[in-house]
Amino acid sequence: MGRQPCCDKLGVKKGPWTAEEDKKLINFILTNGQCCWRAVPKLAGLRRCGKSCRLRWTNYLRPDLKRGLLTDAEEQLVIDLHARLGNRWSKIAARLPGRTDNEIKNHWNTHIKKKLLKMGIDPVTHEPLQKETNKSNETLPDVEIFPAESQKLEPEPNVSTASATTASSEDQNSSSSPTENSSTDESRLLDNILDNVSDYDPLMSYLLEDEAPPIADVPLDFPAAAQNFDNSVQGMPFLDEYCSWLMDCQDFGIHDFGFDCFSDIDISNVLNTLEMGNKE
DNA sequence: AATGGTGTCAACCGCCGCGAC
């Protein structure tokens, strides 16, 4: 392959994880929580580098992950967020509870990109391809044109023109080069964008609120996490997905994997609570 | 049934930012 391995120490295993390795990692994290990732492989008895362990955990083993394809709503949200944030997958993923940046990135590259191209929309700029070619000399688009949002976000004099314009340019920048010019400016810009979004779209508003922590950020004290989970999902638009995830967990047989901590969580209670929250 | 092409996604790589010292 000729790739320079990041974990080239002797005896460090690479490639797909085995069920045995997964089990070891899960058991370790559940027993000890997430500590120094570098120490994890040694302490957990794994011949992997810490980075690999972290990746495996965050992208695949984390119990709060959703499985399966993105729903239409999620997909639309990803598109909306990508229009604003560019290829900042982790930021996008943070707004989709139970989804990982890797998953969203993959889905973007394999599904959404093609979908948008088919619709005649440039997946990078989110502008119609036709228009894109016509305005090749322009440096910045005046207004970001994005079908779903252009309907929702009526241009308002004082609000989003500046940030939308900047967002588009930032979008373009970020897709070609991840380097940020100014993190302070950027966060201010992001805040503006998020504020403006909140003015228009309740769904986006909810998902973009910093006060509503994504499930992924719930600390890994699982019984406590279950409580936070319980609280944080009240009124969530994706309740069905959480329910199905919990169902999946049961189907999957989490105890087989050493998820004994879940014995502290009465999943049916959680489900009931979720359903009650959904009805309210 | 065999084979080649294409799509999907888990995992890796290298860079960057941040905190500790």
Added chain:
DNA sequence: TGTCGCGGCGGTTGACACCAT
């Protein structure tokens, strides 16, 4: 202030599954 180590991020790769011929 500079250096180092760690975690996180985004881009990319490669193995595998699926489909068409």
